[in-house]
Amino acid sequence: MSAVQSLPNAPVLLYDGVCGVCNSAVRTLLRFDRHGTLRFSSLDSDFARDIRSRHHQLEGVDSAVCVRNAGQPDETVDIRSAALLQVAAYLAGWWKLALAAYVIPPAVRDWPYERFAAFRYRIGGQHHTCPIPTAEARTRFFDATYQLEALIGTSTVLSDHRGKLG
Secondary structure, eight states, rough: OOOHHHTSSOOEEEOOOTEEEEEEEEHHHHHHSSSSOOEEEEETTHHHHHHHHOOOOTTTTSSSEEEEEETTTTTEEHHHHHHHHHHHHOOGGGGGGGGGGGOOOOOHHHHHHHHHHHHHHHHHHHHHOOOOOTTTTTTGBBOTOOOOGGGGGGOOOOOTTTOOOO
C-alpha cells in the first residue's frame, strides 16, 4: 500500500516550498491539525507534478492547492482561496469560521489572495531551497518520490530531503 492510498480522506496541501510566508503557514497548520494527518508537498515536488498531470487546470498555477482523496478515482483539487477553505474545513474547530467566506464568489475571494501572493516573497522572504521539517513532522511531507513510509507504519527514515520541505 502506498502512502497516498493509506489516508485517502486526509488532504494534501501543495504550497510554494521556497516562500517564507507559505512555510510559516505550513508550520501553523502543523500545530493546529488536531488529527495530525494533514499532509504537505511543495509545488515543485514529484508528487505535485503527478497531481498536475492529472488535473490540467493546475497548468501554470503557482498557488496553494488542496488535493482531496489523492490517488483515488474521486481525487479533486481546489486552488487559491478554495484550497485554504478546504484546509480550514478539515482542521475544524474555530477554523470553520473561515467557511463563511464561501458566500463570496470565488473570483472576488481570489482577488485579495492573488494580490497578497504577488508580494509574498517581499513580505516573508524566499528560501533557496525548501526548509527541512522537524523529525516529528517529516512523515507528513512527501519527498521527491513521495514515499512516506512512516505514514503506513514503518520506521524507515526518509533519506532524500534536498531542496524541499514537501
